[in-house]
Amino acid sequence: MRNLCPNFDKEDALDTVLEVPIPEEMFTNMGSNGASRWANMRALMRAQSADKSSHLQAKSDNEFIALLKLVGSPLVPFQVHPDQPVTRPMIRDCSIEASTAKYIVQQYVAATGGPVALNSVTSMYAVGQVKMAGSEMHEGNGSVQTGGKSEVGGFVLWQKNPDLWYLELVVSGYKVSAGSDGKVAWNQSSSQPCHANRGPPRPLRRFFQGLDPRCSANLFLDAVCIGEKTVNSEECFVLKLETDANILKTQCSPNTEILHHTIWGYFSQRTGLLVKFEDTKLVKMKPIKGNDSVYWETSMESVLGDYKYIEGINIAHSGKTITTLYRYGSSINHKRKIEENWRIEEVDFNICGLSTDYFLPPADLKRDQQEGGGGD
Numbered sequence: 001m002r003n004l005c006p007n008f009d010k011e012d013a014l015d016t017v018l019e020v021p022i023p024e025e026m027f028t029n030m031g032s033n034g035a036s037r038w039a040n041m042r043a044l045m046r047a048q049s050a051d052k053s054s055h056l057q058a059k060s061d062n063e064f065i066a067l068l069k070l071v072g073s074p075l076v077p078f079q080v081h082p083d084q085p086v087t088r089p090m091i092r093d094c095s096i097e098a099s100t101a102k103y104i105v106q107q108y109v110a111a112t113g114g115p116v117a118l119n120s121v122t123s124m125y126a127v128g129q130v131k132m133a134g135s136e137m138h139e140g141n142g143s144v145q146t147g148g149k150s151e152v153g154g155f156v157l158w159q160k161n162p163d164l165w166y167l168e169l170v171v172s173g174y175k176v177s178a179g180s181d182g183k184v185a186w187n188q189s190s191s192q193p194c195h196a197n198r199g200p201p202r203p204l205r206r207f208f209q210g211l212d213p214r215c216s217a218n219l220f221l222d223a224v225c226i227g228e229k230t231v232n233s234e235e236c237f238v239l240k241l242e243t244d245a246n247i248l249k250t251q252c253s254p255n256t257e258i259l260h261h262t263i264w265g266y267f268s269q270r271t272g273l274l275v276k277f278e279d280t281k282l283v284k285m286k287p288i289k290g291n292d293s294v295y296w297e298t299s300m301e302s303v304l305g306d307y308k309y310i311e312g313i314n315i316a317h318s319g320k321t322i323t324t325l326y327r328y329g330s331s332i333n334h335k336r337k338i339e340e341n342w343r344i345e346e347v348d349f350n351i352c353g354l355s356t357d358y359f360l361p362p363a364d365l366k367r368d369q370q371e372g373g374g375g376d
Contacts, residue, residue, distance in 0.1 A: 001021040001022065001023060001024075001127065001129060001154060001345050002018065002021060002022055002023070002024055003017065003018055003021045004016065004017060004018065005018055019156070019168060020154050020155065020156050020168045020169070020170045020175075021127055021129075021154050021156070021345070022129075022152075022153065022154040022170055023129045023152045023153070023154060025152050056068075056132060056133070056134030056148075056151060056338060057134045057135055057136040057137075057147070057148055057336075058134070061174075061191060062191065062192070064174065065174060065176070065189045065190075065191055065192060067134065067338060068169070068171055068174060068176050068189070069176055069178075069187055069189065070298070070323065070325075070338075071132065071300075071321070071323050071338050071340055072130070072155070072167075072169045072171070072176055072340075073167055073169060073176055073178040073187055073204060073205075073206070074204075074205045074298075074300070075185060075197060075202040075203065075204060075205060076202055076203055076204075076205050076208065076219070076263065076279070077202065077243040077247060077248065077251065077258075077261040077263075077281075078202065078219060078241075078243065078247070079163075079200055079201070079202055079203075080202075080203050080215045080218050080219050081162055081163060081218070082121075082159060082161050082162060082163065082203070082212065082214065082215055083122075083161035083162040083163075084214075084218050085115070085119045086109055086115045086118050086119055086214055086217050086218065087115065088106065088115075095224070097224035097225050097226065098222075098223075098224050098225075100224075100225040100237075101220065101221075101223045101224050101225045101239045102221060104220075104225060104237050104239060104267050104272075105217050105220050105221055105223075105239075107267070107272035108213070108216070108217060108220075108267055108272050108273065108274060109213070109217050110272060111271055111272030111273050111314060112213035112217075112273065112313060112314040113213065113309070113312050113313040113314055114312075117311075117312040117313050118213055118214040118217070118313065119214070120349075120350070121161075121214065121313070121349050121350060122160070122161050122349075122350055123158075123159060123160040123161065123349065123350055123351045123354050124158075124159045124211075124212070124347065124348065124349045124350075124351070125156065125157060125158045125159070125347070125348055125351055125354075126156070126157045126211055126344055126346065126347045127154070127155070127156050127157075127344070127345045127346040127347075128154065128155055128157075128342055128343055128344045128345055129152065129153065129154045129155075129342070129343055129345060130152070130153050130154070130155065130169075130171065130340055130341065130342045131150050131151070131152050131153075131340070131341045131342075132150065132151045132152075132153075132171060132338060132339065132340045132341075133146040133147070133148065133149075133150045133151070133338070133339050134146055134148070134336065134337065134338040134339075135147060135336055135337045135338070136336070137327075137334045137335070137336045138334065138335045138336065139333060139334055139335075140333060140335070144324070144335050144336065144337045145337070146337055146338065146339050151171050151172040152171070152172070153169065153170045153171030153172060154169075154170055155167060155168060155169040155170070156168050157204070157206065157207075157211070158351075158354065158358065158359075159207070159212070160351075160354055160356065160358075160359065162182060163180055163182040163201055163203075164180060164181060164182055164356060164359040165179060165180050165203065165204055165207075165359070166178075166179040166180075166358060166359050167179065167204060167206070174189065174190055174191075175189065175190040176188075176189045176190075177189070178204065179359055179361065180201040180202075180203075180359065181201075181356075181359050181360055181361050182201060182359075183201060184196050184197070184201055184361060184365070185197040185201040185202055186361050186362070186365050188362060188365075193364055194361065194362045194364050194365040195365075196361075196365055197251075198250065198251050198252065198253060199247075199250035199251040200250065203215055205279070205300070208274075208277050208302075209277060209302045209304055209316065209319055209321070209342075210274060210304040210307070210315060210316020210317075210319065211315060211316070211344070211347070213274075213313060213314065213315075216265070216274055216277075219241065219263070219265075220239050220241065220265050222241065223239040223240055223241040223263075223265065224239065224240055224241075225237055225238065225239055225240075226238050226239070226240045228269075229266060231266050231275050231276045231303065232275070232303065234268050234269075234270065234275055235268070235269045235270065236266040236267055236268055236269060236275060236276070237266070237267045237269060238264060238265070238266055239264065239265040239266075239267065240262065240263070240264050241262070241263040241264075241265075242260070242262050243260065243261040243262070243263075248260070248261060254286075255285065255286050255288075256283050256284065256285055256286065257283070257284040257286065258281065258282070258283050258284075259282040259283070259284055260280075260281070260282050261279065261280070261281045261282075262279060262280050263277075263278070263279045264276075264277075264278040264279070265277055265278075266278070271307075273304075273307055273314065273316075274304060274316075275303065275304055275305070276301065276302065276303050276304065277301075277302045277304065278299075278300065278301045278302070279299075279300055280297065280298070280299045280300075281297070281298045281299075282295060282296070282297045283295070283296045283297075283298075287330070290330075292329060292330035292331075293329055293330070294327065294328070294329045294330050294332060295326075295327070295328050295329045296325065296326070296327055297325070297326040297328075298323065298324075298325055298326075299323070299324045299326075300321060300322070300323045300324075301321065301322045302319055302320070302321040303319055303320050303321075304316040304318075304319040305317075305318055305319055306318040306319075306343075310347045310348070310349070311348075311349050313349065315344065315347055316344075317343065317344040317347075318341075318342065318343045318344065319341075319342055320339065320340070320341050320342075321339070321340045321342070322337065322338075322339050322340075323337065323338045323339075323340070324336070324337050325337075325338075
């Protein structure tokens, strides 16, 4: 990962420190020589697109940004407070499926470092790199294969108790930011204004890809065990979590209705670790004219691996996320797939001097809220 960019405008100038470290491959592809790479890097640091070509089989820059947000910075449907301590759950007075799930979560807590280590975390940061590939929008219900050029990038993720987090993701010269100040979660991109998510602030899905075991444990405490399944030759218990209709209602907009959002966790019977995180979301788009609604179903499967201990906490350092988009209804039947391979380069906990000011939302989001606006 590259952390510095040479300044080609002045020979004696200091190197520029990149806010988001990027893979060497991405830096090399930003231009044919040092001067063009520096120009593209400056455009990127100003939150402008450094590359106007289409990516992930997208037909436009706006379509690529939408796909990048969908895959790079989705949220889970539940409020999961990072500062909620991990405790030994009561496994009595509940169904056998629920009590089994609580017992599996206990084993997961032990496998990731134990309650003392997990409860000692007050903040964290992670640096990683991603490689994405996508398919074109395919008609029909047949299988879809990704193709074309893979896009590379990097991300930085910060978190602080309670409910504060911030993500910056750069892929192929495009930048996506997302965050939560404890009151509202938001996202923005290099070409689109800031957009507030409806409902109370929720955590980033990327936390549950092996980065934050405490959040994962607290999330699945209310799940039920629905059986067993093999994932990459690993026998796993499967925990399922269904989002309550009242929770989904707070996340809907006048033009959209979230019909369901279901989460599954696959925990290894051998190690106790989370090896797969999966969720499916179905959204009904209400028509502006006519009576035919359009449905969007988003399915995301993340396989986790390469667990390593960092300050006594077992963190997944690599994985693969496959996102499948279905659009159907009103004589429409389309499907698209995006694959993201990611690797964590650096993780640390309890960051000294990490101020809450770092998690403030952009100024234009504040204006929208004061004017009674806000996004979906």
